[in-house]
Amino acid sequence: MADAAPSLSCDALVAALAHGGRVAQSALAGLDDSARAAALAAAAAALRQDEAEILAANAEDCAAGEAAGLTAALLDRLRLDPGRLTAIADAVETVAALPSPLGEVISRDTRPNGLVLERVRIPIGLIGIVYESRPNVTVDAAALCVRAGNAVLLRGGSEAARSNRALHAAFVRGLASAGVPAEAVQLVPTQDRAAVGAMLAAAGLIDMIVPRGGKSLVARVQADARVPVLAHLDGLCHTYVHAAADPAKARSIALDAKLRRTGICGAMETLLVDAAYPDTPALLGALIDAGCALRGDARAQAIDPRIAPAAPEDWDTEYLDAVLSVAVVDGPDDAMAHIAAHGSHHTDAIVTEDAAMAERFLTQVDSAIVMHNASSQFADGGEFGLGAEIGIATGRLHARGPVALEGLTTYKWLVRGDGQIRG
Known part of the structure; x- marks a missing residue:
């Protein structure tokens, strides 16, 4: 025009x-x-x-x-x-x-x-x-x-x-x-x-x-x-599903964090699932069935054949689309190391019923917003009671x-x- x-x-x-x-x-x-x-x-x-x-x-x-x-x-x-x-x-x-x-x-x-x-x-x-x-x-x-x-x-x-x-x-x-x-x-x-x-x-x-x-x-x-x-950098937001996560909460939070609105900066771009979490197939299957394309590491691919292999750049990509990177991690230290290496310090979340683990994650993850048992899509000034942002x-x-x-x-x-x- x-x-x-x-x-x-x-x-x-x-x-x-x-x-x-x-x-x-x-x-x-x-x-x-x-x-x-x-x-x-x-x-x-x-x-x-x-x-x-x-x-x-x-x-x-x-x-x-x-x-x-x-x-x-x-x-x-x-x-x-x-x-x-x-x-x-x-x-x-x-x-x-x-x-x-x-x-x-x-x-x-x-x-x-x-x-x-x-x-x-x-x-x-x-x-x-x-x-x-x-x-x-x-x-x-x-x-x-x-x-x-x-x-x-x-x-x-x-x-x-x-x-x-x-x-x-x-x-x-x-x-x-x-x-x-x-x-x-x-x-x-x-x-x-x-x-x-x-x-x-x-x-x-x-x-x-x-x-x-x-x-x-x-x-x-x-x-x-x-x-x-x-500066407002890109939203490479992570959700870590801990071994002690409630399966119903994990599915609900993951679906909302990724798919409620895929084009906003608070949308989850990487899902980290603890190797000891017992309900991983159902969690990944729910995302795929909802229309989300998953790109995963070798262990994630072994859980569901519909998961495509993740390229190295996927861990650093803000998709802003119905696409999600998935990695299986060996406990909270592995999850937090992944976030430190690939995150943008925007919003990262943990899903767990272990209160001590949640406090450790909230304290140690260096992001502007760190969440426990909540969707990263709450990363919004209006939702924080600020009116707008x-x-x-x-x-x-x-x-x-x-x-x-x-x-x-x-x-x-x-x-x-x-x-x-x-x-």
């Missing part, structure tokens, strides 16, 4: 958008908390009012995606329907109702000389979001940023360009009706990839970049950015796991004295 493209170069365009966003952010941060919440409620109402236009735009994107040969998983990420759009608007209302982190006193201390020191949460500033085929990110990111007092510059993927424009138009109309500057939430009006490069180089204008997409997008952002990056950060700095309001703040020190000098 043709861009709604301005005549400016991408560098000049991004600079202009960023300057406008910074001015709007200052105004946004100056509003009281109830005003920001009311603006989000108005934005949710506008999304509901524009349902027909948004779904029509999304239908065009989906038709174009099918013609371009997008996979079923990518089309599922792209597709909106009345239920999904309602859930998006509901999430905005949930974010509006959450307590704001702004102004929270993180710590307070009185020094021996009488100085009173406080660390207080404040907005980060202008946040750039670079994302691919999920139109819901347009709204989730906008809502969270506004609630935390940040302006946001959105650059979505070409597959969802029509959907993003329709969602953005409705959202901003709602904000503006409640007194929030429209420039607080801006959508880059071109799909030229040079615009992404311009955002990554905009040090001093954009305060943080959040990439959401495949490994190649995140790698490019990390390699090229001159702006701090909050910008992404799931897999690094160690600033924020980890679902990044929501708190992860979109920084802090400053407030020092109150009564004439003290250092002397």
